[in-house]
Amino acid sequence: MSTEIKAPVFPESVAEGTVATWHKQPGEACSRDELIVDIETDKVVLEVVAPADGVIEEIIKNEGDTVESGEVVGKFKEGAKGEAKPAEGKKEEAKEEAPKEEAKSEAASGEAILSPAARKLAEENNVDPNSIQGTGKDGRVTKEDVQNHVDSAKSSGGASAPQPAAGMPEVSVSQGERPEKRVPMTRLRASIAKRLVNAQQSAAMLTTFNEVNMAPIMELRKQYQESFVKRHGIKLGFMSFFTKAATEALKRFPAVNASIDGNDMVYHGYQDIGVAVSTDRGLVVPVLRDSDAMGLADIEKKIVEYGTKAKEGKLAIEDMTGGTFTITNGGIFGSLISTPILNPPQTAILGMHKIQERPMAVNGKVEILPMMYLALSYDHRMIDGKEAVQFLVAIKEMLEDPARILLDV
Template sequence: MATEIKAPTFPESVAEGSVAAWHKKPGDSVERDELIVEIETDKVVLEVVAPEAGTLSEVLAEEGDTVQSDQVLGRIGEGGAKGDEKKSEAKGEKGDAKAEQESEATAEPESAPAAGGQTHEVKAPTFPESIQEGTVATWHKQVGEAVKRDEVLADIETDKVVLEVVAPADGALQEIRAEEGSQVESEAVLAIFAEGAGGGAATAADETPAASADTGASDEKIGDKILAPAARKLVAEHDLDVSRIEGTGKGGRILKEDVQRAVNEGSAKKAEKPAAAPKQAAAAPVVEGERPEKRVPMSRLRQTIAKRLVQAQQTAAMLTTYNEVDMGAVMELRAQYKDTFLKAHDVKLGFMGFFVKAASEALKRFPDVNASIDGTDIVYHGYQDIGVAVSTDRGLVVPVLRDTDSMKIADVEKGIVDFGKRARDGKLGIDEMQGGTFTITNGGIFGSLMSTPILNPPQTAILGMHKIQERPMAVNGKVEIRPMMYLALSYDHRMIDGKDAVQFLVTLKELLEDPARLLLDI
């Protein structure tokens, strides 16, 4: 009886994914829990393992296909005879491993990959439903270079994370079909990989450099130099003289590393560049010197952020209400206990812990602010999962703290520090950035005095923190200098009335100006 291979259950904010790579072909034998296919979503690559031992009998979702949560990807049949027969036909294997090695030793270079083993299509991971495509960021291996099983071949950059594509077996790349900088869809074929092909493939590539250049999807020849796409992009960014760059790739092909080396050494700058300045000066006498420009493609993460921010403003009736909070009490409490807190919990006491706890309490009192809209339904959440916006070099990500009502301030601070470190390293998982009920963003760390945060759908509210600034305030009939912070609450008016939004923000203000309320639940 055939066993179905199903896609994983995606989080609520992920609608679909893409089949990135099948590690087995129909007819191949598989073991229970052996990696059989990868599904790439907009944030991470999900591994699908064999539910039972047997033979892969049917593939229903090819590499590059878009699949839904729990969709059937293929089927596993009993036994392994069929797989053995197919492998025997493909490889021409009639003896044991020793005979195969002897065949490799005596074969001509052109047939070495076939003698070493079968070929595989190296595919992009299966993207989640919210990710349409990715960009080939870096190839870590070149055609003919020997690699080990599970060694990283390439990096695919999506709108949120960088996904790694690994080698399906020991061998070498025969052909690269998606060069660096190329846009690829889920499960698109990136390269052809041959098992046990290291030396032979390299020899064949060396003997036919022109053919290798022709098969590259987007190699370009400038003069007598052949440039890889990533190298061409870097040359354009730094306006370099290609003739001064020495290529180390097959057939003298200029790689990204060669261009980077030339940039660092400053050995490929164009001598003609200063000569262009007089023409510019003649056209615009008031401008002196060079006026350089650099054009680079927008990252996948930045494109997705832009799309979702615009979508949030177009689909929600978004309003923002403001208030200000006196941070004196929190700052005094923090100054009094920061050293003790650090020794006890091995983490610094920051402001975010107080805001997360205060927001958790306020969300319990105003369930509309903690709800979300799903089509024509309103979903009320009986828990508080608060997303904390984290800025990285690639863009903004929002990992989620789960059940913040039951967390201690120390747990909140530890979670935020961990999120920040892993976000900057690109190590956050898809499950850690899905399913929040409310979001807090802190523009104050960059000096923002006031802003209007944009909703993070399907959530209906987001809180914006800002810079603490000393201002003269009337306190008990006297003017005092107090550390004040503006708070901004953006909310979806389709779900939340103005009265509830204002009262929610006032509750936050009261809890932060008197932190004892958090302990006394008043």
């Protein structure tokens, strides 16, 4: 029985999507609920799975094609087992035989046999297929085999080969050549670019700076890290302290926790803090909802959960909608100081940076302290300079004396 493969029903805020990757090809068998195609929107990647055991009968929308909500992208034949497309007849049979002969040739020559999805994943991660033990039929290397190999290399601190920077296309370079490669911008990156340009053009954006002595928090982490891990099963990081400090500061300065809607200023009686996460596809900002009610362990667990989902491309739209304030940490990449751009319609964003030991004057003496520059970009239409500076100072004071967070002073 032949059925239609349709794009998922997009949320109201998403107009259309793009076929990102076909994980199965016509005539290729797949199991029920197995991933067959990814649809990329300007917010998330939506996965379409097989409705039953069978084969892909026809691909209607190819990779890179634009699709609308619920549009047919292909056809699926239920119950079939590795059949070729009927419409192609004998010509398709010849095509079907070719890969088999090629597979035999590859096996005879000692080269690995890969599924199309596995081959693509191997190429993306610079993995030599011959170094992977295949678990599929006839020793075929599956996508899961490649992923397990990549994860194993990362966990052991090694890598199968040097990898290019995230999102940068690979270009082979020969002596004396000036190669170029043109690739279309993904929907997510195009959406990010549009929002950033809009933020700079529509807001009266300013940035104020301060610096914080990270020694107290570093000592606190060192003292309680082992106990914290035993009790909560997760490490105590810096982001949870910054989130709690920002939450308390937002209560004291409501304008920083507000948003602008046309000519209206919307004040929020809750704190939903977005945490910027960098992925291969671009920057995404999942939201920690009601951060005031979250403990340090809750925050750390949620951040790890979001980070894992972001890496796997499984963040849902509801994970990233809303948010009254944003924190971004360029320090993990080595940034010493920067001016973060607003995340509309929010009116402020806090930038964390690299912890750098610097000579500081303390009570008339020079001491070497682990210092971090803080940056607060804000919309001057909503927030006065005095409020912005006082907000940043409040965060600085709470981080340098964490007891202030508990005592609300």
